[in-house]
Amino acid sequence: MRIIIKYILINGKEHKARTAVMLLSILISSTLLFVSFSLASSYESAQEKMARGMSGSATVSIHAPGESDSLKIEDIPVLPLISAKVGMLKESCFYHENGYYETVDLIAADLSQLDEINKPRLLDGRELKDFSGRKIILPDRFTLKYGIKKGDKITLQIGGNPVCFEVAEIAAYDTVFLRKTRGATALLPLSTLSGLFNRTDGYNEILIKPAKGVSTADLINGLESVLPDGRFQVSEIINETQIKADARQKSMPFFLISFFSLTISVFIIYSSYKVITLDRLPVIGTFRSIGATQKAVTRILLLESLLYGSIGGLFGIPVGMAVLKLILHGMGKSLPQGIEIPVVITPFSIIASFTTAFAISLLSAWIPVCRASRLPIKEVVLGTVEEPSPPRHLIIGSGSILFLISIFVPKLVPENMLNLAGGFSLSGLIAATILIIPLLTNLVSIGLEWVYGLLSHNIGRLAARNMRDNKNITQNITLLFISISAVIAISVVGDFVNTYISDVFKGAELQGFADGQMTPEFVDQVKNIDGVHKVLPLFVYKNELHGNGVLFSRLEATDNLEWYNSMLALHYTKPLMEEQAVSAFAANRSILLSESCLKRTGLTVGDTLTLSNGSAAASYVITGSFKSRATDVEAVIPCSYAAIDFGMKNYGFLAYTATDPDGVMIQIRDLFGNTQNWSRTVKEFNEDAHSTVGAFLKPMHSLTYFILLLAAIGVINNLLINYMQKRRTIAMYHSIGLSIRQNRRMTVIESFSCGMLGAAISIFVSYMEIRTIFIVAGPKITMEPALSARTFLMAGASGILITLSGSVIPIIKSRQMKIIEEIKF
Numbered sequence: 001m002r003i004i005i006k007y008i009l010i011n012g013k014e015h016k017a018r019t020a021v022m023l024l025s026i027l028i029s030s031t032l033l034f035v036s037f038s039l040a041s042s043y044e045s046a047q048e049k050m051a052r053g054m055s056g057s058a059t060v061s062i063h064a065p066g067e068s069d070s071l072k073i074e075d076i077p078v079l080p081l082i083s084a085k086v087g088m089l090k091e092s093c094f095y096h097e098n099g100y101y102e103t104v105d106l107i108a109a110d111l112s113q114l115d116e117i118n119k120p121r122l123l124d125g126r127e128l129k130d131f132s133g134r135k136i137i138l139p140d141r142f143t144l145k146y147g148i149k150k151g152d153k154i155t156l157q158i159g160g161n162p163v164c165f166e167v168a169e170i171a172a173y174d175t176v177f178l179r180k181t182r183g184a185t186a187l188l189p190l191s192t193l194s195g196l197f198n199r200t201d202g203y204n205e206i207l208i209k210p211a212k213g214v215s216t217a218d219l220i221n222g223l224e225s226v227l228p229d230g231r232f233q234v235s236e237i238i239n240e241t242q243i244k245a246d247a248r249q250k251s252m253p254f255f256l257i258s259f260f261s262l263t264i265s266v267f268i269i270y271s272s273y274k275v276i277t278l279d280r281l282p283v284i285g286t287f288r289s290i291g292a293t294q295k296a297v298t299r300i301l302l303l304e305s306l307l308y309g310s311i312g313g314l315f316g317i318p319v320g321m322a323v324l325k326l327i328l329h330g331m332g333k334s335l336p337q338g339i340e341i342p343v344v345i346t347p348f349s350i351i352a353s354f355t356t357a358f359a360i361s362l363l364s365a366w367i368p369v370c371r372a373s374r375l376p377i378k379e380v381v382l383g384t385v386e387e388p389s390p391p392r393h394l395i396i397g398s399g400s401i402l403f404l405i406s407i408f409v410p411k412l413v414p415e416n417m418l419n420l421a422g423g424f425s426l427s428g429l430i431a432a433t434i435l436i437i438p439l440l441t442n443l444v445s446i447g448l449e450w451v452y453g454l455l456s457h458n459i460g461r462l463a464a465r466n467m468r469d470n471k472n473i474t475q476n477i478t479l480l481f482i483s484i485s486a487v488i489a490i491s492v493v494g495d496f497v498n499t500y501i502s503d504v505f506k507g508a509e510l511q512g513f514a515d516g517q518m519t520p521e522f523v524d525q526v527k528n529i530d531g532v533h534k535v536l537p538l539f540v541y542k543n544e545l546h547g548n549g550v551l552f553s554r555l556e557a558t559d560n561l562e563w564y565n566s567m568l569a570l571h572y573t574k575p576l577m578e579e580q581a582v583s584a585f586a587a588n589r590s591i592l593l594s595e596s597c598l599k600r601t602g603l604t605v606g607d608t609l610t611l612s613n614g615s616a617a618a619s620y621v622i623t624g625s626f627k628s629r630a631t632d633v634e635a636v637i638p639c640s641y642a643a644i645d646f647g648m649k650n651y652g653f654l655a656y657t658a659t660d661p662d663g664v665m666i667q668i669r670d671l672f673g674n675t676q677n678w679s680r681t682v683k684e685f686n687e688d689a690h691s692t693v694g695a696f697l698k699p700m701h702s703l704t705y706f707i708l709l710l711a712a713i714g715v716i717n718n719l720l721i722n723y724m725q726k727r728r729t730i731a732m733y734h735s736i737g738l739s740i741r742q743n744r745r746m747t748v749i750e751s752f753s754c755g756m757l758g759a760a761i762s763i764f765v766s767y768m769e770i771r772t773i774f775i776v777a778g779p780k781i782t783m784e785p786a787l788s789a790r791t792f793l794m795a796g797a798s799g800i801l802i803t804l805s806g807s808v809i810p811i812i813k814s815r816q817m818k819i820i821e822e823i824k825f
Contacts, residue, residue, distance in 0.1 A: 011058035019719040021270055022308050022361075028710050029265040030357035031323060032257055032317025032703060037349030038324050039699065044776070046341040048238070054176040054185060055237045056118025058086070058207035059216040060223065063233045071203045073113070075232070081222040083211040084116035087203035089193055092673060094157040095184070097146060102144075103183035103669055104156060107176060108193035114176065115124050117209050119338065120187060121172045128169065132189045135168035138681035139177035141185040143170050158196060198287040207237075237572055259701050260486035262360060263430075264479060264707065268714040269305070269364035271475050277301070277368050294374055301369040302362060309361025313354040320353065327699040392439070399435030402428050407768060410775045422776035433481060433765050438474045443469055444757055452749065457741055463749035472722035473754055476715050480758025480799045483711030488795045489703045492770050492787060494701060498690065499786070505682045508630040510536070510655040512665050515679030530665050531659035536563050539642050540652025540692075541593055547591075547609040547620075547635065550601045555635040556653065557642035561585045567655045568630040577605075581624035591620040595627045595635040611637070611645070618645040716806040719751070723810035732813055743814055747807050755803035759796030767791070 055061065064070045073087045089108045096102075111128065114120070122128060123140055131137075139147065150170050155162045171177055177185045193199070210219045216236055223234045277284070287297055315580040321343075328341045352698060390430075406428030413421040445467040452460025467473045514526075523537045541559035546552070561582050572578045575593060584590040591611070593603065603609060607622050620637060642648050658664040661681045669679050723730075730743060770787070 003507075019308075021713050023312050024713050025265040025268045025710060026309055026312025026357050026361055027316045027319065028706055028713075029360065030263050030313045030353050031320040032706055033262070033356055034317055034320030034349055034353035034736060035324050035327070035703065036257065037068060037352055038320070038343070038345050039327070041344035041346050041349065042324070042328060042341050045344050049174070049178070049342075052087075052178075052238055054118060055207055056175060056209075058084075058117045058209045059237055060208040060210070060219050061235050061237050062206040062208065062223070062227075063204070063235070064231065065150050071206050071232075073110075073203070074210070075227075076206060077225075077226055079222055079226070081214050082208055082218050083210055083214075084209040086110065086111070086113035086117050086207050088205045088207060089190065089199065090204045091193060091197050092669075093159075093163075094670070095146075095154070095713055096157055105179070105183065105185045106158075106188050106193055107185060108154075108188045108190040110190060117207055118175045120177070122174050123170050123172055131168060132191070134163075134165050134192060135189060136165040137169045137171050137187040138167055139184060139186075140170050141173040142186075143167070152374065157192065163196065190505075195717070249801045257486070257707060259489060260482065260490075260707055262356070264482055264710045264714060266360055266364045267475070268480070268710075268717060269308075269361060270368065270712075271718070273367045277371070286341065299367055302365060302514040305361045305365035305369070306358065309358040310359065313357030316357055317350055317353060321611075326519065327702065393519040395435050399432045403432035403436065406432060406772075410772050418776045422772055425772045429765055429768055429772070430485075433761060434478055437477050437481070437761065438469075438471075440647075440761070441477060442469065443756065444753075448753055454654075454672070456745070456749065460744050460749055463746045464753065466726075466750050467753060468744075470722065472718045473750075476718045476754050477758040479711050479714040479718070480755065480802065481762045481765065483707050484759060484762035484799045485769060485796045486707050488762065488766035488792055489769050489773070490704055491701065491795070492766075493773060493792050494788075495788075495791075504629045504689070506629070507684065508567060508682075509657060510567045510630075511657045511661040512655070512668075512679070512680060514654045514668050514672070514679040515652070516672060516679070518654055519649075520651075522671060523651060523654060524658065525671055526654065526664075526668060529664055530662055533657045533659070534563060534567070534568050534655075536652040536653040536655045537561060538564075539639060539648045541613075541646075541648075542652075544613055545635075545646070546612050546614075547601065548603075552597070552634045554633045555572060555637065556631075556633045557637045557639045557648065561636070561638075564581075564636065567657075568628050569614050570626045570628045573625045577624040577626075584621070584623040585638050588623075589618060589620045589645075590623040590638065592624045592626060592636040593622055594634050598622075598625045614644050616646055652722075708802065711799075712802045715802055716809055718809050719803075720813075723813055727770050727814075740815055744811050747811050748804065749816070751807035752800060753805040755800035758803070759799040762799065763792045763796050766795075803817035 019082055052058075062071065062076065063455070071087060071450050073085060076082070076085055086109050091105050091106045094102065095104050116710070117525060120128060120132075120137065122137075128137075138154070143149065148167060148170075150167055152167045153164055154167055155164050157163075164260050171187070176187060188196075208223070210216065215650065220236060221233050223232075227234065284297055287300070324345075325343055328343055334484065406425045409428075410418060410421045410425050445464045449461050449464035452464050456463075518537065520537075521533060526532065527535045536558065541552065541555040541557075542553060563577060564570070565582075571576075572581070580696050581590065581592055591609065593601070598604070601609075603622060605622050605625055606620050608624065610617050612618075618641070620641075656664065656666075661683065665679060665681050665684075669677075672679065730738075733743070
């Protein structure tokens with residue numbers, strides 16, 4: 001065993017460049033996979049932190065319907081399910097500076113109770129002491145924005161009156177100060193806030209932290225069983241399942257990058273081991289001739305690949321940690337919430353990354369190693385081994401058929417099989433292109449030989465001719481094709497996701513919206529605000545109404561379907577359906593269902609369903625179906641019938657258009673006062689969504705450079721192998737008068753041609769891949785991707801640049817060539 005290990009180490013030293021290439025490819029693949037797994041965990045942690053906001057470790061919230069400050073901490077009985085509870089008093093005010101109004105939510109609580117659930121963290125790291133009177137604690141994000149320091153005086157507009165506070169401390173923008181919307185949260189002493197608003201000793205909300213091992217659902221059930229019916233409203237603060245799903249969605253592009261990097265690594269290791277086994281045929285023949293079995297030879301060669309996999313995997317993990325910290329460092333500053341994304345490293349990410357690196361090294365080397373170990377001893381010793389290859393026409397025919405099938409399959413399968421068909425199509429396009437590349441290279445080289453003959457005479461002809469039947473060149477083109485098409489596809493999909501998520505109101509007429517309980521008088525006040533053009537109030541039913549036994553997650557009612565269509569950019573399934581729906585809404589009990597809801601319920605347009613809230617029921621006719629990016633509503637009914645059938649009086653949502661949407665929004669927030677609401681202009685919403693999604697996807701664009709780096713490593717490896725195999729031919733050319741300058745020129749032309757062909761193939765195939773991706777996603781989206789020629793051309797240019805840069809190494813080596821020795825060799 002010691003002799004075998006020594007033999008492996010000596011081979012590694014003798015072929016330093018090849019060893020370095022394989023180690024680097026495994027290291028980068030391991031690093032990217034580790035980063036992908038860790039980013040998913042880090043994003044999930046940050047997503048949970050953003051969703052929790054000021055609630056901290058509490059998972060359940062208790063409100064008193066209709067009474068803003070009637071809750072008392074004593075109302076909640078002591079239960080083994082409860083770990084901690086805190087009463088929160090909340091009020092709203094405004095901060096005014098230089099004509100700009102910013103909403104400030106004032107909160108107060110018993111600090112000893114608050115510390116158990118979400119302890120405020122002061123910037124100076126000290127404990128909060130002597131906090132009473134007209135003092136206030138502000139988050140650092142707010143103080144930095146307005147240049148406020150500890151000890152300064154700050155004036156807030158409370159109920160239309162200016163109230164002055166002393167800034168007692170400045171806290172970090174997390175814990176109770178973290179929020180999901182614009183504005184700021186400030187902490188006041190409980191007695192001060194109660195006195196300013198003439199409150200009793202009651203609270204607006206009580207937050208409950210579950211005991212260890214108690215789920216949120218169990219805690220809610222336990223509280224509902226002991227609290228009086230109707231007096232308390234118990235609700236879950238966050239949807240943990242949705243948080244995990246959102247985190248997975250944001251981290252999915254990184255796994256796509258890992259997939260492509262693993263594919264390139266497999267290709268590099270496989271091609272390298274094909275060369276390694278050919279170089280070592282004399283050694284293999286010697287081993288076999290002195291009694292070594294096929295299994296023994298296979299074990300020796302595979303042991304070397306396992307060594308590469310182990311070293312690359314082990315070093316890939318610390319490198320991945322460094323890359324992860326670099327990616328997440330300062331990323332929180334790009335988020336509108338301003339929180340830092342924690343670096344979360346799980347044992348699974350470490351084990352999975354190392355195991356994958358180990359596996360790809362072993363499996364990639366398996367085929368060439370087994371093939372070499374099975375060769376007859378006589379052929380190996382005499383050097384008469386010829387690698388059999390299938391008929392060329394069979395390869396080309398198979399590749400062409402597979403390419404055509406991969407294009408058309410997603411267009412022909414039913415919708416419930418689109419995901420499977422999409423995966424087959426993407427894999428098929430890559431596999432088919434790899435099969436076709438050798439023939440395409442030969443055809444292009446014939447054309448280039450004629451073109452270069454006119455431009456560069458014999459040097460150009462030689463460069464083009466060198467591409468023909470050259471496996472190293474075809475492998476370079478394949479590497480470039482895989483890497484560049486991956487970069488293009490990932491960039492286009494990433495940009496589309498950013499646009500799609502951050503511009504959900506594209507095409508919608510509304511300029512602002514308010515989500516909260518609103519009386520008809522409130523809506524009338526909004527309509528009377530100067531500059532308001534349209535106001536669309538909606539009744540909202542969240543998980544309240546059933547249709548034929550199926551619960552609707554959100555059902556809305558409107559008195560103006562035409563405004564509803566334009567405000568929320570509804571896209572009807574059929575062209576004439578909108579006109580029919582508007583007509584039916586004016587006269588009958590009609591209902592519109594979203595396309596996804598229609599499929600979920602198994603209903604069709606024209607069916608009659610019975611809507612029920614448990615105490616009342618009415619029959620409605622389905623008059624149309626739609627999809628919209630601006631709303632997640634499942635059903636829409638007329639306001640008049642909603643009021644009659646289900647007794648709804650207050651509106652739950654309002655959309656508007658105005659000359660000055662921002663100015664109107666300030667007044668709407670003022671009208672809400674202390675009432676809980678979520679009110680935004682479309683501009684505010686889009687800016688926050690764009691910065692949030694862009695911040696999450698920014699690392700994805702950074703990691704695409706690793707794919708190009710991996711491709712560059714593979715290209716350099718193949719160019720080096722190509723030089724080693726052609727060095728005797730190059731020496732012959734030199735001996736009959738080829739100058740170093742002419743050889744350099746020939747190498748550059750050859751590399752440029754290789755890069756240009758790889759770029760052209762990758763641009764075409766990536767376009768087909770993108771079409772497949774959006775055919776699969778088509779039923780779930782309502783907009784077409786905007787393809788930029790710049791993205792395709794820049795990626796193609798990077799491929800040409802990679803091959804030109806890689807050609808430097810064979811050029812340098814050819815300058816150092818000793819002609820006589822190479823010819824003798």
